[in-house]
Amino acid sequence: MASTPVSELTERAREVFRMVVENYLGSGAPVGSRTISKLPGLNLSPASIRNVMQDLEELGLLAHPHTSAGRVPTESGLRLFVDGMMQAAEPSAEERAAIEARLERGGPIEEALSATTAALSGLSACAGIVLVPKREPVLRQLGFVQLSPDQALAVMVGAEGSVENRVVDLPPGITASALTEVGNYVSARLSGLTLNQAQARLGEEIRDGRAALDQAARQLIEDGLALWSEDGARRAVLIVRGQANLLDAAAAADLERVRQLLEELEGKEEIVRLLDSARAGQGMKIFIGSENKLFALSGSSVIAAPYRGREGKVVGVVGVIGPTRLNYARVVPMVDFTAQALSRLMA
Template sequence: MTDLTELSDRARTVFAQVVEQYVTTGMPVGSKTLAARPDALRLSPASIRSVLKDLESAGLLAAPHTSAGRMPTDAGLRLFVDGMIEWRKPDEAERAAIEQQTRAATSEGLSSALEKTTGALADLASCAALVMMPRGDARLRQVAFTRLSDRRALMVLIGADGSVENRIVESEEALSDAALAEATNYANERLSGLTLKEGVERLEQEIRSGRAALQKAASGLVETGLAVWSRDESNRAVLIVRGQAHLLDPSNADDLDRVRQLLEDIDEKEQLLSVLDLAREAKSMRIFIGAENPLYSLSGSSMIAAPYASDGGSILGVVGVIGPTRLNYARIIPMVDYTAKTLSRLIE
């Protein structure tokens, strides 16, 4: 990829103006448009066309078939974001909008705070906004075991929040109806109201002390079932998405196929979570532009994501925005960063 040092001062200025104009209008930028800018270089349209051609040859700009103007490529946007962008910190009104939603929802719980803060970010950025948070440790309300075969059972778990989930449990012992009934009765009598972690700890303690007078098959069912569900829950995250309607803005009318593809991408929650995980694992802001990530190769979209953490520095989740590659990076990147820091303060 072309390095900034390979560009002349004139080429850098023209390139930056093309990106800024394109981000603002979403339209390819021509030499006459650049020559008419208040901050234009004292160059003729012909001289500007020559510079644009060089930038296109360098892979930083592209000329759509339907227009004589140029627009930045994904590589060009990456070069601009990494080395040329002039950040614009959120102004007082933007900071207040984010903080107001966060504070207003604090009494309603973390989930509500995340939802409302994400909605505020979506409105301010005019994009879809998303936040990933680890699933909380669910509390058990009711458990039932049903035999599938001699050594396999279906464990049905009903959470205190009304959620219903199933897990298939493998048993080392042959399963009788009596063992299934015993496992069900024990789980409901001794584990109801506990979180998964608390349930596992109580079961282990009662088995060690002899208070859990369970058949080996019943004991194994409960222990294995809780372990399987606990592992699944710890590996699963919750994804909240707000503001998809912003992607249907009239300014995107000429590119409805890409917008439609992006909306389909957003519906692929598991794929989105895998991309957000990259920011969580890196513990830093991540910016994905266009085809840099396979998820966006068709929709020509970008994602900006930043992790938020607990007071102790433990990464809890990721907040970000997703939209067309012509995002106003100079404005939105600091806004996402500010939102992540606001959420971190909320969790302190």
């Protein structure tokens, strides 16, 4: 946090500071006193503005890059601006429509989350991220297509429409009619159950003699359910979209920072842990630069908000990652709107 609260800055200092920050966030370049003096609403000479900027620098709110006569806000200065001075701009009707349109396509939840994150990424010019709620797959169908005497293609269909294919080894003595029998049994007895429920039901019916399946067919169903369950447990729960947005014109002057950021985005487990803090906090989280250890080296900011499912329970997190010079006033409400839209989808 900044060492100086907004209330302790003079009105002149607050106005100069606000203009410097807003100008910097818009251009990404250091801001000089002459630039500020030409802006409307501030009747001060460049010399007077330089004195105020020097005072703000001594307070740790502005920094003076060696290669420029202008100044840039420090991370403490950005935190002060975001927490106490920023005037948020609500998303436009076009931006809201662009986000909501991705939710109306239907299909698996994961696809809607991915498409919505891609839309948020494009609108914010950042990398979009979404933490997908952990959901146990629900079985609709499990079928087998024989490929050879000892292998088959397992086709697993989830209740939400997802389809996954895996090659499995066939038990000795399995016949084509047995493969059909397996599919019929799953559709009749296991459809609509979670994987754990399906495995438990199969075990119960085998013990009670109600399965009406031979040993090879039972083994094939058990193997198929176990394969899908294991694969689902390994599936990534984080979706990242729009990394290319980080390679903008301003990034050319700081390619090392961008390279570092792209490397950090590969560490999905670390990002998941970071986003979990937003899930736990129940509200919007804004991490600026080194406030967050994960992106401290690249000097990046993270804006994240939880979204909710049924009964208002937090089920995931959506947000963006970008440079510290984000247009916070525009992006923060955009992330918040996206989280609200996802909450309506999940309810």
